[in-house]
Amino acid sequence: MKTKVFVLLFMLLLTASSMNTATAQCAMCSISAEQGTKNGNTQGKGLNTGIIYLLAIPYLLISGMGALWYLKYRKGSAGYAKNN
Template identity: 50%
Template sequence: MKKLSYLFFVLMFGLMVLGTVPAKAQCAMCTATVESSNKSGNHATKGLNAGIMYLLAAPYLAVAACGFIWYKSYRRKNVALNVPNEKFNLN
């Protein structure tokens, strides 16, 4: 049963990786503007790339900040474990 679930996982992962379709994320007008400004020597592409990186990093930073706040507020401090030195039976 474990081999079957492992095989299923590998198959699904392989289909997800190999079954991708390339797509253009820009509209035709944005692509034409960037290409023409790049050919003419205008450096508008640097600003576009910086904006894309900013939009890419923002969700990760937000999740990291929420995780850090959650960790700081819910971690246990100075927990005393009062475990007896006697042997005990779990049955």
């Protein structure tokens, strides 16, 4: 049990220590997109479209799985009510 806690804390510390590197890249991309739009380029629109696409897909997939699960569950409970 102590080993699992130690490994978990070590992984948490390792993840927290590497966060500064990851956030620096986002600032560089946003500055590049802002400068590109000021000069008449359409890089900012493409970046925004990509962000929306990456944001929407997981929500659509989870919603679809939830709807399928709900319909399957509802169909199963309707059959149970008819037999009794």
